[in-house]
Each structure stands twice: as C-alpha cells, then as structure tokens.
Amino acid sequence: MFRALGSLLFYGRFLRSFSALGFRRRADEWPEFAPDFSGQRWLVTGATGGIGRAVALAANRHGATVLALARDTGKLDALQNEAEHPDRIRPVPADMASIAGVRTLAGNPEIAAGEIDVLVNNVGVLRNDFTTTDEGIEMSFATNLLGPFVLTGQLHENDLLAADGIVINVSSGGMYGTPLKLEEMDCREKSDYDGMAAYAMHKRAQVELTRYWNEQWQGMPAVHVMHPGWVDTEGVKTALPGFRTALKGILRNADQGADTILWLADRRPEPPEEGIWLDRELQPEHEFSFTRKSRHDAEELADFLERCARRRAAEQG
Numbered sequence: 001m002f003r004a005l006g007s008l009l010f011y012g013r014f015l016r017s018f019s020a021l022g023f024r025r026r027a028d029e030w031p032e033f034a035p036d037f038s039g040q041r042w043l044v045t046g047a048t049g050g051i052g053r054a055v056a057l058a059a060n061r062h063g064a065t066v067l068a069l070a071r072d073t074g075k076l077d078a079l080q081n082e083a084e085h086p087d088r089i090r091p092v093p094a095d096m097a098s099i100a101g102v103r104t105l106a107g108n109p110e111i112a113a114g115e116i117d118v119l120v121n122n123v124g125v126l127r128n129d130f131t132t133t134d135e136g137i138e139m140s141f142a143t144n145l146l147g148p149f150v151l152t153g154q155l156h157e158n159d160l161l162a163a164d165g166i167v168i169n170v171s172s173g174g175m176y177g178t179p180l181k182l183e184e185m186d187c188r189e190k191s192d193y194d195g196m197a198a199y200a201m202h203k204r205a206q207v208e209l210t211r212y213w214n215e216q217w218q219g220m221p222a223v224h225v226m227h228p229g230w231v232d233t234e235g236v237k238t239a240l241p242g243f244r245t246a247l248k249g250i251l252r253n254a255d256q257g258a259d260t261i262l263w264l265a266d267r268r269p270e271p272p273e274e275g276i277w278l279d280r281e282l283q284p285e286h287e288f289s290f291t292r293k294s295r296h297d298a299e300e301l302a303d304f305l306e307r308c309a310r311r312r313a314a315e316q317g
C-alpha cells in the first residue's frame with residue numbers, strides 16, 4: 001500500500017518531464033539537427049531493440065560505422081537489413097551478462113580493428129524475477145553494471161577508446177529513487193531481491209561511474225550520463241506492463257529516447273562535475289535529499305565492481 005502510494009507520487013512528480021509531453025515542449029526550442037558522424041566508429045550495446053536500435057540506425061544514417069552489440073543474431077541481421085548503409089553495420093553478437101565473454105570483447109576482430117569514437121553503454125534490463133547467470137551473478141546486476149564496467153575498462157586499457165571520443169552511459173530517471181548502496185547490488189538470495197530497487201541502484205551507480213571515469217581519465221575520452229525519459233520499448237512492455245498501459249498515450253518513441261545520445265555525440269560538451277542529461281539539458285543528480293545520503297563514493301563503487309568481477313573470475317577457475 002505504502003509502496004504503491006510511493007510509486008504514484010514518484011511517477012506523478014516526473015510525468016510532465018519524462019513523458020513525450022516534456023520532450024515535445026523542450027524540442028520546440030531546438031534548432032535543426034543535422035550531425036555528421038562520417039568516419040566515426042561507434043559501439044552501441046543493446047543495438048537491436050528500443051533506444052539502442054534507434055541510436056544505431058541514426059548514427060549509421062549520419063555517416064558512422066556502427067559496431068552493433070546484442071545477443072540475438074537474427075535481430076542483428078534484421079538491423080543490418082534495415083540500416084541505410086548496411087555495410088556500415090558490423091554485428092557483434094555478445095552477452096553483456098557474461099563477464100567471461102565480455103572480457104574477450106577487446107580482442108573481438110570488429111572491435112579491435114580500430115579506435116572507438118563513441119561508446120554507448122545502452123544495454124539495461126529491469127528483471128522482476130531473481131535469476132542468476134551461468135557465472136552465478138544476479139542477472140540485472142551483471143547486465144546493467146558489471147558487464148558494462150568490465151567492457152569499458154577493457155576498452156580503455158587496450159587503448160581502444162579514442163582520446164577525443166565520448167562514452168555515453170544510458171541511465172534512467174529511476175535512479176532518482178535511491179542512494180548508492182553497494183552491499184545490496186551483488187544480491188545472492190532470491191529473498192533479498194527487489195527488481196525495481198536493484199534497477200534503480202544500477203542506474204544510480206552509472207551516474208557515479210561516470211564521475212569516476214572522468215576523474216581517472218581526465219576527459220580522455222569524455223564520459224557523460226543521460227537518461228532517455230519514458231520510452232515505449234519491448235523492455236518497458238516486458239518489465240512494466242501496468243506502467244505502459246497507464247501511460248501508453250504519452251510515452252516517448254525510441255527516436256525521442258535516442259535524441260540526447262546523438263546530440264551529446266555531436267556536441268561533445270565538457271564533462272560536467274555533476275548532473276545527468278535529459279533532452280539536451282543538464283539536470284540535477286538528486287531530486288530528493290535522502291538519495292544524497294550514501295556511505296559510498298564513486299571510487300568505492302569502482303573498487304567494489306573490480307572486486308566482484310575478480311572474485312567471480314576466480315570462482316570460475
């Protein structure tokens with residue numbers, strides 16, 4: 001009952017901003033947008049569905065070669081067939097939840113062929129049920145956080161991220177509902193699992209990781225975090241059917257969800273000290289005072305993820 005009321009207040013607060021109403025209101029003020037990504041190599045995770053697919057197709061249309069990462073090879077073929085320049089879509093079949101698999105990606109021939117100008121850490125799932133990967137990691141933690149953390153780190157270590165490039169982390173407005181709590185992220189027990197809370201935590205952690213990478217790398221490449229608002233995608237349909245039914249008429253389409261990613265890749269602003277992008281504007285990282293109350297900072301988060309990844313590798317032998 002309290003939870004339902006909390007959700008109602010939470011969604012009510014953001015309705016006008018995160019829905020298509022907010023997008024349309026802000027977009028009214030924007031000049032024409034005609035980016036030129038010619039000669040650039042993009043790596044987009046989760047490139048065959050929803051927002052990632054819209055990013056991949058638009059980047060391709062505007063000149064980029066897109067390394068499209070997702071699991072289903074049929075959907076990767078479909079993406080290639082649909083692209084305006086199919087020769088500039090390079091499928092990278094991979095599972096971001098498999099940490100052992102992600103560790104090999106820096107050696108993948110498509111990825112290792114040259115520097116990446118734009119990395120879009122887009123893949124993200126909200127899992128209502130507790131499931132674990134073959135490596136024994138809670139599925140959403142592996143997919144949303146540990147996999148992208150390992151991938152981004154490996155690409156950087158192997159000099160595969162262009163120093164003048166950009167990394168764009170796709171977070172969620174859901175992160176406004178939680179402070180960072182490390183202990184709860186590497187969940188091992190079904191009874192301790194709350195899918196919505198876990199998702200919000202991963203999305204909060206992406207904001208902190210953005211700060212961490214900018215401090216570590218000094219803007220080479222620049223790292224930004226954005227959230228797309230509420231977008232009508234398969235992910236929402238599967239994970240939040242009630243939310244989708246209630247707001248169907250005012251959810252954003254995938255192109256609207258992708259807009260700020262493309263805009264950031266074109267504009268390449270200096271990484272701000274804090275903030276999260278929505279609709280080409282920097283928004284606060286906190287909307288409620290309780291989410292500031294975390295015992296952990298960005299460095300502790302990175303250290304925690306490093307330890308999780310190492311421990312799981314050791315457990316796998």
Ligand SMILES: NC(=O)c1ccc[n+]([C@@H]2O[C@H](COP(=O)([O-])OP(=O)(O)OC[C@H]3O[C@@H](n4cnc5c(N)ncnc54)[C@H](OP(=O)(O)O)[C@@H]3O)[C@@H](O)[C@H]2O)c1
Nearest residue numbers: 046048049050051071072095096124172230231233234235
């Ligand atoms: N939709 C929204 O309203 C909304 C709101 C806030 C934030 N976001 C964020 O935006 C991002 C994209 O969301 P979306 O709604 O567009 O997602 P989506 O519709 O669920 O699309 C999922 C994409 O990710 C791929 N994928 C899923 N699991 C994967 C894995 N383990 N390894 C590799 N690829 C995987 C899927 O392809 P395969 O199944 O073939 O792998 C597909 O290409 C997420 O980070 C999400 O948290 C979305």
